[in-house]
Amino acid sequence: MSVVYGAGRLILQAVDPSIGIGSLHIAGQKFIFLRDPELVQEVLQKNHYVVAVVAVVVVTVVAVVAVVVVVAAVVVVAVVAAVVVVVVTGGDYGKSLKGNPFDSLTDKTFGRGLFFAEDQDPQWAVAHKVLTRPFSHRGILQQSQGESVRMYDYLVKMALETLAVCSMGTHFDSFNSTEPHPFPVAFQAVLDAMFALIKVPTQLWSCCVLTMWRMQKAVGVMNGLIDEIIRKRVAKETSSSGKFPDLLDLMLDQGSKLSREKVRSQILTFLFTGHDSTAAAMSSLIVFLVANPRMEARLVAEIQAVVGSGEVQVHHIPELPYLDWCLKETLRLLPPAGNYQRMAFQETILGGKWKAKQYAPIVVDVFALHMDSETWGPDAASFVPERWEKGPPHAYSYMPFASGPRSCIGKEFSILEQKIVAVKLLQRFAMRSPTTWTAREGSVLIKASESLPCTTLGIDAEFSPQQFFAGASMPVQLHLRPSP
């Protein structure tokens, strides 16, 4: 069964829960789907990149010993040992979108930034090293009090501005100006064109002249704006917004290794992967809190006890466990990245039982993994933050950010951002659902009485086709909360 919601995203339940693995033919290609934590662990952990690093370390250590002891035979043993490490661990899964329509679309739009790069791309390792450094600053949310508002719109602006400030020391003036900045406008135009194309067989894309033209025009606008930001930084007309180098400084520092075009691709990819995902997660959190007043009350009580009405500080964050559980429970029930793909680079036997051909696409079905009642219990579909007191039932049963070398680089950043924004919102506002509301044009309305195949929302909510990452949203009425 498959149910389409939001951005043409599929909640796929192709997998037989009793065996945790299944397959589907999509556009003539066989995809393997996983929902068993052990199999997910195998595919995400046994990455050929990690194995290669282990092999190199083994070879280097033993080769050094060999030089010291001057025994050539040891070198031979080292090489054999490295080969054995590769063969025995059998780890040859990696990230590749070969065969996936997004593969060619990303070349035309965001380039090969981290998210879309093949594992074998040498630029991935360079960029990954540079970009793994933690972000040092955070953006500040400016919120307004009013009637019924679409919080999702604010959250998208907030997430985009936060990334722009933290990564490039620039902003798009989303909150102050009445006119939208050309960057987010172009960004949305690219996403709209991508979603339009994805519905058409790839062979017919060349016939979609208008969509292609719109997409290329919007890509040109984005590239021009990013190039200008890079130029100003190189000319020292701008600097990082904090006392530490920002993402742009770090990437430009690597000048010889990351070409200017690659820096641009990385920035575009960062903005693309970083803002909609966080906004979708936060929007879903609001829906769950509005639907569950008891949980909202417990969370507000925790925030008032720990932070009060003052500024939230970094040291407050670990003292807010219930907030952490609410975010985790949200990402479990509505993971913004509902699935992601790996590839078996060699023919392999998954879990010692299931044959996967060379280049077989293997999809981690995050929705199914997160909602599996065998793993999570009979209330798997419901929002129960308290379940996190014990932690996840299996180390690989909760994978909203993936795991391994290709896992989310912005995970910590996004979690911190979500927590700060949630505290600031809940300190000031009580959010309530309007008695009646209608979904935006084009959005999919899920009524409280219906339920998604897996998640029980408990309240009417909508899913927007404009979003790449999945998240529920609804209009809310904001009421100023009296000071504690």
Ligand code: HEM
């Ligand atoms: C709730 C928020 C987020 C979620 C759920 C999320 C989820 C993910 C997932 C599942 C992946 C792995 C995709 C795959 O294996 O194909 C990923 C990769 C990535 N994410 Fe996130 N992400 C979030 C926020 C962010 C933010 C804020 C940033 C930027 C600051 C970011 C940047 C990236 C990048 C660059 C990659 C690619 C890493 C690589 O391949 O080396 N993400 N994200």
